[in-house]
Amino acid sequence: MKGGKLISGTLRLALVLALICGVIYPVVVTGIGQALFPFQANGEMAQLNNATVGSYLIGQSTNNSHYLFNVRNDSASGVDPDITVTSAMAQAQVIHNSTNISLAYLDGLIHNNTRYSMFFFGTAYVDSLSLNILIIDHFHNSIAVYGKIYNGLNTTGS
Amino acid sequence: MIGAGYLLITALVWTIIIGLAWGLSKYLKKVYENEKTFLDKILDPVENIIYRILGIDRNKDMGWKEYFLSLFTFTVFTAAISFVILTYQGMLPLNPMKFPGMSWSLAFNTVTSFSSNTNLQHYGGGSTLSYLGQMVGIQFLQFTSAASGVVVAVAIFRGFAGRRDDSRNLGNFYTDMVRTMTRVLLPLTLILAVLLIVLGVPQSLGGYSLVKTLSGSFELIKVGPISSLVSIMQLGTNGGGYFGANSAYPFANPSPLTNYIELGGMMLLPTAMPFLFGRMLRMKKEGRTLLIASYGLYAIDLAIALIPVTTLGAGMETRLGGFSTALYTVTTTAFTTGSVNTSLAAMHPLVIMAALMGMMIQATPGGIGVGAMYMLMYVLITVFIVGLMAGRTPEYLGAKITANDVKLAVIAFLAHPVVILVPTALAYALGAVHAIGLGTGPVGFTQILYEYTSAAANNGSDFLGTTGNTVFFNVSTGIVMWAGRFIPIFIMLAMAGRMLDKKRSTEVALRTDNLIFPAILIISILILAVLTFFPFLAVGPILMHLEGIKNAL
Numbered sequence: 001m002k003g004g005k006l007i008s009g010t011l012r013l014a015l016v017l018a019l020i021c022g023v024i025y026p027v028v029v030t031g032i033g034q035a036l037f038p039f040q041a042n043g044e045m046a047q048l049n050n051a052t053v054g055s056y057l058i059g060q061s062t063n064n065s066h067y068l069f070n071v072r073n074d075s076a077s078g079v080d081p082d083i084t085v086t087s088a089m090a091q092a093q094v095i096h097n098s099t100n101i102s103l104a105y106l107d108g109l110i111h112n113n114t115r116y117s118m119f120f121f122g123t124a125y126v127d128s129l130s131l132n133i134l135i136i137d138h139f140h141n142s143i144a145v146y147g148k149i150y151n152g153l154n155t156t157g158s
Numbered sequence: 159m160i161g162a163g164y165l166l167i168t169a170l171v172w173t174i175i176i177g178l179a180w181g182l183s184k185y186l187k188k189v190y191e192n193e194k195t196f197l198d199k200i201l202d203p204v205e206n207i208i209y210r211i212l213g214i215d216r217n218k219d220m221g222w223k224e225y226f227l228s229l230f231t232f233t234v235f236t237a238a239i240s241f242v243i244l245t246y247q248g249m250l251p252l253n254p255m256k257f258p259g260m261s262w263s264l265a266f267n268t269v270t271s272f273s274s275n276t277n278l279q280h281y282g283g284g285s286t287l288s289y290l291g292q293m294v295g296i297q298f299l300q301f302t303s304a305a306s307g308v309v310v311a312v313a314i315f316r317g318f319a320g321r322r323d324d325s326r327n328l329g330n331f332y333t334d335m336v337r338t339m340t341r342v343l344l345p346l347t348l349i350l351a352v353l354l355i356v357l358g359v360p361q362s363l364g365g366y367s368l369v370k371t372l373s374g375s376f377e378l379i380k381v382g383p384i385s386s387l388v389s390i391m392q393l394g395t396n397g398g399g400y401f402g403a404n405s406a407y408p409f410a411n412p413s414p415l416t417n418y419i420e421l422g423g424m425m426l427l428p429t430a431m432p433f434l435f436g437r438m439l440r441m442k443k444e445g446r447t448l449l450i451a452s453y454g455l456y457a458i459d460l461a462i463a464l465i466p467v468t469t470l471g472a473g474m475e476t477r478l479g480g481f482s483t484a485l486y487t488v489t490t491t492a493f494t495t496g497s498v499n500t501s502l503a504a505m506h507p508l509v510i511m512a513a514l515m516g517m518m519i520q521a522t523p524g525g526i527g528v529g530a531m532y533m534l535m536y537v538l539i540t541v542f543i544v545g546l547m548a549g550r551t552p553e554y555l556g557a558k559i560t561a562n563d564v565k566l567a568v569i570a571f572l573a574h575p576v577v578i579l580v581p582t583a584l585a586y587a588l589g590a591v592h593a594i595g596l597g598t599g600p601v602g603f604t605q606i607l608y609e610y611t612s613a614a615a616n617n618g619s620d621f622l623g624t625t626g627n628t629v630f631f632n633v634s635t636g637i638v639m640w641a642g643r644f645i646p647i648f649i650m651l652a653m654a655g656r657m658l659d660k661k662r663s664t665e666v667a668l669r670t671d672n673l674i675f676p677a678i679l680i681i682s683i684l685i686l687a688v689l690t691f692f693p694f695l696a697v698g699p700i701l702m703h704l705e706g707i708k709n710a711l
Contacts, residue, residue: 006231009214013332014235014302016211017339022298025344026361026386029351033361033385043360043381043409045369052369055379057358057408060371068372074472076406076501082476117414117470117479121163125476132372149372 048133049140051154057081060129066098067145068135069128085114085124088131099143101135109134164481168460171418172453175425182426183433183445189341190312190334190438201340208336219327222655225313226648228331229306236302237273241265243295244287253288254365260286267632272299274643275307275525277391277398277496277618278609278635280627284380284401289363296398297387301343304394304427307527308342309334310647311431314531315438317654318555320662328654342427343394350389350423357419358412361385384409392423395526397496397618405486405499406475417478417499421486424495428523431530443671444555448533450676452523455683456492459522463488463512473504484509487619491516494525496618502608503621507703510604511695517615518691519683520574525616528643531650537670538567538653540682544668553667557660563653570649575690577614577641581634582607582694590630594622600705604698609635614642 033041044056054060059071059081069091072080083091092106110126113134117123140150188195209216220228243250244265248258260268264281271278277300283292313328355361360381367379384400388410391397401407411417432452436445469480478486483500490497491513502510516522521532537554542564545552552559585591585606586598596602605621612620613635620626626635669675 005214006228009212009332010228010232011235012212013232013335014239016208017302017335018236018239018294018298020339021301021344021390022294025301025347026293026297026383027363029348029355029386030361030363030383032352033355037355040355040358041361041385042364043362043379044358044412045379048372052367054369054371054377055409057412058377058379059408060373060377061375062373065373072476076473076475076499076504077401077403077408079408080406080475080477081408084470084476115414115477117477117482118163118167119414121161122414122481123470123476123479129372136372149374152374153370153372 046129046133048137049150049154053133053153054129056127056129058129062128062132066094067143068095068132069126071128081127081129082125083128085110085126088126088128095135099139099145101139101143168485171422171425175422175429176449176453178422179426179429180433183430183437186342186430186434187437189337190329190434195341197341197345205336205340208340209332212332214332216330216333218330220330221327222313222317222651225328225331226651229310229647230644232331232335233273233302233306236299237269240269240272240295240299244268244291247288247291247295250288250290252290252293252363255288257286257288257291263629263632264627267627267636268295269299270636270639271613271618272296272396272398273303274616274639275303275394275396275528276613276616276639276643277396278613278620278626278639279398279402279618280622280624280632282402282624283399284407289382292387292400293383297383297390300387300390300394300396300398301339301347304390304396304526305335305338305343307395307525308338308427309527310651311434311527311530312438314534314650314654315435317651317656317658318435318534319439320555320557320660321658327658328651343390346393346426347386347389350393350419351385353419354385354388354416357416359385359388359416360409380409388420389423391497392420392495393427395424395428395493395495397424397490397498399497402623403501405497406478406501408475408477411478411499414477414479414482417482417486420497421489424490424493424497427526428493428529431527432523432533435530439555441555441671447670447676447679448530448537449523450673451536451679451683452521452529452533454676454680455519455522456489456516458680458684459492459512459516460485460488462515463506463509466506466508471504473501475499488512488516490619491617492522492524494520494529494615494617496612496620498619502619507604507699507706510608511699511703513619514608514611514691514695514699515687517611517617518574518578519687520615521683528616528647531646535567535570535646535650535653536679536683536686538563539571539686540679541668541670542567543682544678548668550667553663554670555657556662556664556666557657563656566649566653566656570646570653571686573645573649574614574642577638577645578607578610579694581638582610585610585630585634588630590628590634594625594628594631600698600701604702607694607698610638613638616643
């Protein structure tokens, strides 16, 4: 009888905890997240021209473009959106050469969006996707390559 | 050299965590000694319902054998539930991505891994597991294996504390388990999960979404119940990530702030355990001894890892930078968590060596609950060595440590190298290493040694990842993970049973509550670890490091 009690008690405990920890807990957390912080809970999706163009947290390959900031291709996750400020400044020169956007504008953009890996020191970095969205949003009426991207995002939009 | 700012941040993290752990240990003592807490009003009725479903006698006090048997049987059932979910997830609900079930050997590896608090992963979660698989297959085992570590520690602490009245034994497994869930892990993970959502970790059951990117290609945005998983994976020193890239993946660890919060999350409960030990013994200074020894070893580990320059390199994440990555890698192995925020192949051989040392010692401070258990094992061996040198009968906490006690502690200690080194040698002898394309050089050897060390230490960080998904590695690491988990737990629970009934004298032959004993303890642990593992470290990471220096000349 003792063995039976051990089996039934531990099996029931396992099943009850599977329900509490495996179902109720993640569902409650999902409910809180979706109700109170929907932007973060759904992956910080980025919008441009009324279209969803990705997540601010996930880097996008831009095929070594000369008019957008490119991501690193040697990161651990493979989808790191962040690039060092040093790399961003070098890329700004390339973008300036191909689009004529002033270096001062690009430098300002980089510096306004700079963050640090140790909060206030360490590696200085910027999110490449945010920079690209800001540039396209700002120049889609004046520079043709950005207009093409902008209008291509939302074929049903204006 | 490491800048002062980095050291300041490290000191800040340590201070905050040790402070929080100290406070938490007060609450933990109340939980495990059935004292009143502010949560009673809400939780007492909930727990009563659970006890009624279980149909057990909650007041029954268990001896060490019954405690172990209950824990072991319970773990088998949790693994079985998860195995069914993982192999049949293709037909089960909450699978919007339509992932098929796992193969039997991969599912076996996964459930032995998560039920033993290892979280070695031979699968890439983001592209393999349905939401139900992540929730009931993975998160559930992360809770139960973490709680198992806590209850084992609590039962052992009770044994070491000795009988305070006639009836007391090691406690009741069921009430310890239920109270650990309802009063410790669930409230803490809930707070952490919500905090992580606020800081950008997704939590959704809405399915992956396909978006058109700026360059016109398509990208899959893999959102899911990530925050609820990350919070228990860190607090429970589990380490098995939602994604193959684990805490390097931005959704699991979006910013430097989440990185440090997750770092603190994995340190919290293992740091609280030595304090809890002191409180349950009514001898706070004995708890301090365990804490100083474990943090002393952790500091030595960190010093080794931070010798190489800690700048951002390939295989790291830009937002985290070189220093935080090295700190995280050492911490995740020192606390045997195993979540990683980098690609291990990118790390310097000395960082890998520090990581291996953490997993070989397992008490720096080690995994949730079991870290304190290993530290007590080292204490017993150390008081024996010191007793030999001083020519006195060894004693701990006023109890005489006999030859049989020391034999048990040594068996528990030796179980670790045996389950690491034998399968490492077998993997080479049977050609399994060659089959996955790794050689006999220091790089390949380090990866295989790391794999079994991580499995045996119930850590879970690894180099192999999905390349380890072969029948040989799935099954062999599966066996190693359970052997590495349950052999030491079995022996140390038996030891707690012996300690319980030992006569305690108030005369102290060897003081263990001063500041000299932890120093002796650290030295003895280092000597034990070095004597056991040095030859293997020498042909692995040390040789890699020396080759690196030679190539640079």
